[in-house]
Amino acid sequence: MKQLVLIVALCWLALGRAGAYDFVVAQDGSGKFRTVQEAINAVPDFRKKVTTIFIKKGTYKEKLILAGSKQFVKLIGEDRDKTILTYDDYNQKKNIFGEDKGTSGSSSCYLYGNDFSAENLTFANSSGPVGQAVAVWVAGDRSAFVNCRFLGFQDTLYTYGPGSRQFYKNCYIEGTTDFIFGSGTAWFEDCEIFCKKGGLYITAASTPDTTRFGYVFRNCRITGDAPAGSFALGRPWRPYAKTVYLNCHLGPVIGPAGWDHWGKETNKQTAYYAEYKSRGPGAALKQRVPWSHQLTDAEAEQYTLQNVLHGWNPQTN
Numbered sequence: 001m002k003q004l005v006l007i008v009a010l011c012w013l014a015l016g017r018a019g020a021y022d023f024v025v026a027q028d029g030s031g032k033f034r035t036v037q038e039a040i041n042a043v044p045d046f047r048k049k050v051t052t053i054f055i056k057k058g059t060y061k062e063k064l065i066l067a068g069s070k071q072f073v074k075l076i077g078e079d080r081d082k083t084i085l086t087y088d089d090y091n092q093k094k095n096i097f098g099e100d101k102g103t104s105g106s107s108s109c110y111l112y113g114n115d116f117s118a119e120n121l122t123f124a125n126s127s128g129p130v131g132q133a134v135a136v137w138v139a140g141d142r143s144a145f146v147n148c149r150f151l152g153f154q155d156t157l158y159t160y161g162p163g164s165r166q167f168y169k170n171c172y173i174e175g176t177t178d179f180i181f182g183s184g185t186a187w188f189e190d191c192e193i194f195c196k197k198g199g200l201y202i203t204a205a206s207t208p209d210t211t212r213f214g215y216v217f218r219n220c221r222i223t224g225d226a227p228a229g230s231f232a233l234g235r236p237w238r239p240y241a242k243t244v245y246l247n248c249h250l251g252p253v254i255g256p257a258g259w260d261h262w263g264k265e266t267n268k269q270t271a272y273y274a275e276y277k278s279r280g281p282g283a284a285l286k287q288r289v290p291w292s293h294q295l296t297d298a299e300a301e302q303y304t305l306q307n308v309l310h311g312w313n314p315q316t317n
């Protein structure tokens with residue numbers, strides 16, 4: 001009798017959990033859809049309310065596209081490490097016409113819709129160390145990621161959208177070279193940034209000259225298995241790149257110079273690279289390149305979530 005009661009209770013719990021979401025994706029057929037793209041396609045265009053999509057554990061090998069007409073979409077994984085969205089395109093992989101797909105064409109997931117959010121998911125490019133291979137391309141405004149992983153090598157996370165605002169909290173992001181790159185304004189809070197062997201640079205921002213803030217890392221941990229001193233915090237993909245680290249722990253992978261100017265002297269005058277109270281073995285602040293900055297208390301106070309994301313507070317959503 002007790003076993004029957006327990007089985008019934010578990011069934012009601014499962015039904016209640018599934019009922020809390022608009023759509024459920026499961027490879028075994030226990031949800032409404034078997035693929036993530038099918039669920040995304042089912043979201044009404046320009047819906048003004050949040051559509052929640054719960055994704056059960058599994059590795060979903062799909063090249064995903066969230067169109068600009070799919071707004072307020074929220075993806076929730078059952079288990080961060082076991083709910084994996086991945087594909088294996090890369091820069092020099094050929095398309096149907098025999099042409100290189102290119103960096104932009106390599107992404108496993110394209111996010112164009114505004115007000116997108118994701119929780120407890122892994123986004124990956126599984127092509128391996130074959131050059132540029134993007135896991136996620138984020139173009140929409142007000143995109144938020146909480147407790148997600150981004151796996152790849154070169155060019156893992158493409159914060160594409162110029163003028164877009166992006167938020168990453170408690171996330172794990174790994175890669176080799178320029179593995180966080182693009183034009184968007186992005187706030188990284190309590191994230192682990194993992195520098196893999198064979199890499200050189202964490203960020204390659206291309207912040208527009210009209211945009212005040214680019215990348216802000218706050219209370220993040222820079223770790224990795226790369227040799228000591230082999231990584232720089234960033235280099236400017238475009239002349240006015242902006243990247244700031246606040247109260248971050250820098251592991252031994254970070255070299256004393258800290259920053260690179262990408263071989264162009266004028267970038268030293270236009271790019272803005274700064275730190276505030278960096279700590280750890282990679283925080284050789286007195287040895288940083290002279291054109292970088294160590295923020296004063298007053299300067300650091302300007303780097304608030306409200307200021308950087310221009311009034312958008314993703315933590316209230």
